[in-house]
Amino acid sequence: MSRRWPQSPRGGPHRGDDRAQIVLVAAAVVAVAFLSMTLAYAQLGYDADRTAAGAVDVASLAEIDRSLTASFRAAVRDAETDVGRDVSWRDRRSLVERIRTAVGTDIDRLERSHADESRAVTVTFDDAAATRWAAEHCPSGRGRDFGPCRAIDGVVVQERAGETTVVAAAVSVRIVSPAESTTATLSLRAV
Incomplete structure (x- = not known):
């Protein structure tokens, strides 16, 4: 039994290559966003430290x-x-x-x-x-x-x-x- 791949609009076989590239790009965008959020949170400091500093008169x-x-x-x-x-x-x-x-x-x-x-x-x-x-x-x-x-x-x-x-x-x-x-x-x- 041979399997036939769907044809892409360009005439060649379509194996989901385009979808894989889109998923890979989306994953990279999400990773960069998480990295930026992590750095921003680290600069703000631990919330208990800020609360303790404000509690001292x-x-x-x-x-x-x-x-x-x-x-x-x-x-x-x-x-x-x-x-x-x-x-x-x-x-x-x-x-x-x-x-x-x-x-x-x-x-x-x-x-x-x-x-x-x-x-x-x-x-x-x-x-x-x-x-x-x-x-x-x-x-x-x-x-x-x-x-x-x-x-x-x-x-x-x-x-x-x-x-x-x-x-x-x-x-x-x-x-x-x-x-x-x-x-x-x-x-x-x-x-």
């Missing part, structure tokens, strides 16, 4: 400033009470260390509380910023009989009648989370 720098200022003022008040109000100018470094230690405890607490909120907050005393602050803002001038201001490890102190007076401190704050990245320098005034 942005840290309030003003709130951090208020918290650190309150901590600094309390540390100054406590240190002056513990050692007596009159700290001689030559003992200024020990006073600064007591204040830095007390504020450091609050800084650790602040950093831990932000870590619980999926955010990294790093706070460090900034001696260069404290030196600039002392040069620009330190009380002086007519009618004031104050000595020089000194920045010691980020804390500004001033000699007043032979005694040490804590004036300010400067800290650098770095905040990093999926929703933000911020760096700021804060001046904390003692009064």
Whole structure:
């Protein structure tokens, strides 16, 4: 039994060659479309990553400033009470260390509380910023009989009648989370 192939319009045998080519071209078009969609989806990222990033609130720098200022003022008040109000100018470094230690405890607490909120907050005393602050803002001038201001490890102190007076401190704050990245320098005034 011999089989006869249908005749194509051109006169030769038609074996479905045209249909196979069309199927092959259609498959190529679909493959290119899938590849394009896959690349576009990969650029958008995993949906849970986007949702998690949007769920993290942005840290309030003003709130951090208020918290650190309150901590600094309390540390100054406590240190002056513990050692007596009159700290001689030559003992200024020990006073600064007591204040830095007390504020450091609050800084650790602040950093831990932000870590619980999926955010990294790093706070460090900034001696260069404290030196600039002392040069620009330190009380002086007519009618004031104050000595020089000194920045010691980020804390500004001033000699007043032979005694040490804590004036300010400067800290650098770095905040990093999926929703933000911020760096700021804060001046904390003692009064």
